[in-house]
Amino acid sequence: MHCFINYKRVEKPLRIPNLEVEIGFGRGDFIVKLAKENPEKNFLGIELSGISLEKLLKRVKKEGLSNVFCTRVDAYWGFYLLFEDNYLENIYMNYPDPWFKKRHHKRRLTTPERLYIFAKKLKTFGEIRVRSDNYDFIEFTKETAETLECFEIEEGRLEVSEPLTKYEAKWLSMGRELYKLVLKKVREPKFVEHPRIEEVKELFPVKIPKVSVDKEKIQNTELKLGDKVYFKTFKVWEGEKGYLIESLLSEEGYYQKFFIEVKVKDDGIVVDVSPFSEVLRTRNLQKAIEKVAELLSS
Numbered sequence: 001m002h003c004f005i006n007y008k009r010v011e012k013p014l015r016i017p018n019l020e021v022e023i024g025f026g027r028g029d030f031i032v033k034l035a036k037e038n039p040e041k042n043f044l045g046i047e048l049s050g051i052s053l054e055k056l057l058k059r060v061k062k063e064g065l066s067n068v069f070c071t072r073v074d075a076y077w078g079f080y081l082l083f084e085d086n087y088l089e090n091i092y093m094n095y096p097d098p099w100f101k102k103r104h105h106k107r108r109l110t111t112p113e114r115l116y117i118f119a120k121k122l123k124t125f126g127e128i129r130v131r132s133d134n135y136d137f138i139e140f141t142k143e144t145a146e147t148l149e150c151f152e153i154e155e156g157r158l159e160v161s162e163p164l165t166k167y168e169a170k171w172l173s174m175g176r177e178l179y180k181l182v183l184k185k186v187r188e189p190k191f192v193e194h195p196r197i198e199e200v201k202e203l204f205p206v207k208i209p210k211v212s213v214d215k216e217k218i219q220n221t222e223l224k225l226g227d228k229v230y231f232k233t234f235k236v237w238e239g240e241k242g243y244l245i246e247s248l249l250s251e252e253g254y255y256q257k258f259f260i261e262v263k264v265k266d267d268g269i270v271v272d273v274s275p276f277s278e279v280l281r282t283r284n285l286q287k288a289i290e291k292v293a294e295l296l297s298s
């Protein structure tokens with residue numbers, strides 16, 4: 001398997017033995033250190049930043065590491081889509097964005113629905129190890145963890161004797177306080193309502209009888225496809241053989257930007273996702289294709 005995992009295409013659930021995950025690996029110092037010190041284990045980094053991924057890929061290649069993998073996706077959806085329950089050995093979260101303002105706390109990586117998904121995918125006796133320089137974030141995470149009723153919780157200060165990254169060692173030597181929180185899963189978490197999406201094996205094009213295409217009907221529309229599912233179209237481009245519709249689908253907060261292709265043929269019109277758009281194939285994406293076909297036929 002390649003180091004980079006395309007979560008939209010890879011076969012799920014992911015099968016990588018002895019797997020540990022780092023959420024938000026940034027420069028990659030920590031995951032690379034873990035991988036070098038534990039060649040018998042595998043490590044997957046989940047990151048949103050493309051630059052971080054590029055840096056890690058270069059480093060892994062240069063150092064010839066075969067036990068590091070990475071994917072670019074929001075951590076919640078990465079865990080939700082990629083792993084089966086009780087699969088991961090340990091999870092690491094180092095200095096995640098603390099989102100200081102109260103109104104932004106819902107974006108924190110340790111809100112109940114996120115921590116619930118992380119806990120579900122963790123093996124019993126596996127640990128979520130959090131490091132932060134923000135004590136308010138540690139407290140918030142501890143409180144969330146308590147509500148799930150599935151962890152033994154250990155809290156403390158990070159010590160110089162622990163495996164540290166270059167920056168941590170520097171911060172500690174400067175006298176900065178660094179905190180750690182270890183959440184050991186001892187039973188299954190209490191259920192928390194959480195966002196879901198349904199992936200499908202295949203997306204099917206929709207064929208409709210030939211009509212004259214009215215661009216006004218399909219551009220700049222906003223449609224509700226279901227509970228917390230919204231589909232928006234923007235600009236429509238006309239080409240020689242049909243049209244391309246700039247589209248956005250939001251499913252419970254999972255966003256996809258892509259193009260829908262409308263091919264005008266002699267015997268009818270075919271609506272499909274453009275082959276140039278890399279998408280996660282979901283039930284609602286199929287609905288979006290059907291909706292465009294419906295709009296064209298109306």
Ligand SMILES: C[S@@+](CC[C@H](N)C(=O)[O-])C[C@H]1O[C@@H](n2cnc3c(N)ncnc32)[C@H](O)[C@@H]1O
Pocket residue numbers: 023024025026027046047048049052073074075076093094095096097109
């Ligand atoms: C403050 S940096 C810390 C980076 C690194 N762990 C370290 O200790 O230097 C937080 C990192 O988490 C990533 N991140 C934030 N939210 C994320 C999410 N929901 N899913 C995946 N990565 C995320 C950011 O892109 C960023 O690289």
